[in-house]
Amino acid sequence: MAKVITSVILSVLAAAGITAYKAATKEKKDIMLQHDEIESTAFDIFKRNAASGFKLVVCDHLPDEVISNLKDGKTSQGLDPEDLVGLTMPNLGTKENNEDIIYIFVDGFRKQQEMLAKLGKHVSNRKLVEMFTLHECRHSQQVAALRNAGYDVEKAYAYEASCEYGKGPMEQDAIGFMAYPRVYGFIVKSRWVAKAINKKMSDPVFTAQYSISKMFG
Numbered sequence: 001m002a003k004v005i006t007s008v009i010l011s012v013l014a015a016a017g018i019t020a021y022k023a024a025t026k027e028k029k030d031i032m033l034q035h036d037e038i039e040s041t042a043f044d045i046f047k048r049n050a051a052s053g054f055k056l057v058v059c060d061h062l063p064d065e066v067i068s069n070l071k072d073g074k075t076s077q078g079l080d081p082e083d084l085v086g087l088t089m090p091n092l093g094t095k096e097n098n099e100d101i102i103y104i105f106v107d108g109f110r111k112q113q114e115m116l117a118k119l120g121k122h123v124s125n126r127k128l129v130e131m132f133t134l135h136e137c138r139h140s141q142q143v144a145a146l147r148n149a150g151y152d153v154e155k156a157y158a159y160e161a162s163c164e165y166g167k168g169p170m171e172q173d174a175i176g177f178m179a180y181p182r183v184y185g186f187i188v189k190s191r192w193v194a195k196a197i198n199k200k201m202s203d204p205v206f207t208a209q210y211s212i213s214k215m216f217g
Helices: 003-027 035-049 104-117 125-148 154-164 171-181 181-187 190-201 205-214
Strands: 055-058 086-089 099-107
Touching: 003 181, 035 099, 035 104, 035 125, 055 086, 055 190, 086 104, 086 125, 086 205, 099 104, 104 125, 125 154, 125 171, 125 190, 154 190, 154 205, 190 205
Parallel strands: 055 099
Antiparallel strands: 086 099
C-alpha cells in the first residue's frame, strides 16, 4: 500500500513539475508594434516596476511641446527626438514640467526593429517593449531614491548629460536593470545607486560648472 501511495505522489509531483516547466518556458504571443498593443504591454511592466507618482504616456513620438524645450532640438546628450524609444522626465518644478512622466514612443520601437533587422538580430516585439519600459521604470526608481535621500535630481540629470551616452551612472544602472530586472534589481538597490550618483556629481569641477550654468541659465 505504501508503495502505491508513494507511486501516486511521485506521479503527481512529476506532472506538477512538467506543468510548471511548461508554464515557465511558454512564450507569450508576440504583439504588433501598434499603439494599443504597445501601451497594454508597457503598462503591465510599468505598474509593477515604476516608482510611485509617475505616470505612463505612450505616444507616436516626443510631443512638440517637449521638443520645443530641448536645446537645439536635441536631448541633453545630443540624441534626436525621433530616435528615442523612451524618456523619463521627472518634475523639476518648472511650469513646462509639473508631473513625473515616463514616455514610451511607438515610432522608436519600429526604428529599433528596423535597426536590429539590418544587423541580422531578432528580438520579439513584446520583449523589446518590455525591456525598454523596464529601462525607463528604473530611471523612475533612481529619481525616487535621489529624492528620498535629499539629493538634487536636476543636478543628477545634468551630470548624466555631461557623460557620453550610456556611460553615465544612471544610464549604466538602467541598462543593467533592463537586462536582468529580477536579479539585478534584488542585488543592486536603487538607494545604493542614488548614493553612487551623488558621489559622482559631487565632483568639485562638475559642481563648479553646474553652479555657473545655473547662474547664467
